Amino acid sequence: MYVELKDINKTFGDYKASDHVSFGIEKGKLIGLLGPSGSGKTTILRMIAGLEQPDSGEIIIDGKVVNDIPASERGIGFVFQSYALFRYMTVYDNVAFGLKVQKADKKYIKSRVMELIELVGLKGLEKRYPSQLSGGQRQRVAFARALAPNPQLLLLDEPFAAIDAKIRQELRTWLKDMIEQLGITSIFVTHDQDEAIEVADEIIITNRGHIEQKGSPVEVYQSPETAFSASFFGQAAVVKDYQMFKYFEDIPGAEYAIIRPEFVKVTRKTEVQKYKSSASGAEVERVAFRGSYFELEVKVGDVTLTAKRGLDEPMVRQGEKVDVFVQRLFVIKENKVYSLENSSTREDYLVI
Numbered sequence: 001m002y003v004e005l006k007d008i009n010k011t012f013g014d015y016k017a018s019d020h021v022s023f024g025i026e027k028g029k030l031i032g033l034l035g036p037s038g039s040g041k042t043t044i045l046r047m048i049a050g051l052e053q054p055d056s057g058e059i060i061i062d063g064k065v066v067n068d069i070p071a072s073e074r075g076i077g078f079v080f081q082s083y084a085l086f087r088y089m090t091v092y093d094n095v096a097f098g099l100k101v102q103k104a105d106k107k108y109i110k111s112r113v114m115e116l117i118e119l120v121g122l123k124g125l126e127k128r129y130p131s132q133l134s135g136g137q138r139q140r141v142a143f144a145r146a147l148a149p150n151p152q153l154l155l156l157d158e159p160f161a162a163i164d165a166k167i168r169q170e171l172r173t174w175l176k177d178m179i180e181q182l183g184i185t186s187i188f189v190t191h192d193q194d195e196a197i198e199v200a201d202e203i204i205i206t207n208r209g210h211i212e213q214k215g216s217p218v219e220v221y222q223s224p225e226t227a228f229s230a231s232f233f234g235q236a237a238v239v240k241d242y243q244m245f246k247y248f249e250d251i252p253g254a255e256y257a258i259i260r261p262e263f264v265k266v267t268r269k270t271e272v273q274k275y276k277s278s279a280s281g282a283e284v285e286r287v288a289f290r291g292s293y294f295e296l297e298v299k300v301g302d303v304t305l306t307a308k309r310g311l312d313e314p315m316v317r318q319g320e321k322v323d324v325f326v327q328r329l330f331v332i333k334e335n336k337v338y339s340l341e342n343s344s345t346r347e348d349y350l351v352i
């Protein structure tokens with residue numbers, strides 16, 4: 001493991017920001033720390049950076065315990081949302097800053113800065129000031145500045161938070177490609193699930209100071225290990241009595257179930273039923289257009305499920321009675337997750 005946290009604890013007053021946090025990161029990987037506000041993501045990043053000291057536990061980078069090594073000597077690059085560019089310095093001077101502090105050779109500084117400016121796609125803009133750049137361009141400068149001293153580890157705290165949706169999307173892809181190309185071990189903090197899923201090689205889910213789950217985006221999404229992980233993604237519905245939906249195994253002692261939108265299929269009464277209905281008496285409560293799909297809220301008894309419907313399918317209207325097919329649900333019992341598939345057989349699906 002290139003970075004390792006071993007049983008880290010950190011308390012602010014009586015709030016446990018890190019509660020027995022342990023994980024390892026392989027060299028060259030891009031890791032996303034994902035969790036709600038206040039769950040301790042930034043604290044973890046700041047401790048790795050050396051900007052905060054853990055109360056107990058070890059932080060190991062490249063085989064060395066770094067707890068007592070100051071931030072400036074840890075060989076880490078930062079792109080923090082709050083770590084803004086120097087307003088009165090040009091792009092060139094911003095990128096050169098770390099190298100000048102290190103008193104690097106002038107010729108080397110020049111070639112390194114120009115190389116990085118080209119790498120981040122800002123060639124020709126080196127004389128501009130931050131106020132003359134777009135938000136996305138500024139973040140590219142911040143990225144180049146962080147990379148200039150050749151860090152072995154890059155930490156990014158909500159690097160895209162202040163950037164509008166479309167540019168953010170472009171920057172995510174750009175950052176992922178860039179980090180892959182450079183092979184630099186990187187950790188980024190986000191509370192945006194889509195961002196974590198799209199960008200990270202591995203996701204670490206944080207909740208109230210502890211780690212709920214670590215795994216690839218597919219693993220944490222498809223196979224949640226805890227009640228929190230199961231409910232964290234998407235607009236999950238919580239159902240007390242899941243047996244109200246048909247064709248699922250009975251788990252004695254089940255506390256509740258979580259149903260995610262992607263496992264709910266809504267069909268109109270006039271459509272050919274590809275699936276056997278999981279419940280009767282479903283009614284559409286709300287239809288919202290989300291650009292590339294419709295989001296439906298469907299009421300079944302006292303439960304409201306969220307579902308998606310493609311633009312290629314006939315429109316469903318508010319108040320319409322519909323059929324609902326629940327393909328999978330996550331049953332929670334003693335903080336364990338049981339992933340249940342609808343057991344109606346393929347042939348059953350053909351029943352109209």
Ligand SMILES: Nc1ncnc2c1ncn2[C@@H]1O[C@H](COP(=O)(O)OP(=O)(O)OP(=O)(O)O)[C@@H](O)[C@H]1O
Pocket residue numbers: 012013015017035036037038039040041042043044191
């Ligand atoms: N220096 C500090 N002094 C006191 N409390 C702090 C300090 N730093 C963090 N905290 C508290 O520790 C908890 C965890 O904060 P942290 O910033 O790590 O969470 P986060 O998951 O990054 O949240 P966000 O997404 O809102 O940034 C919060 O309740 C915060 O108020």
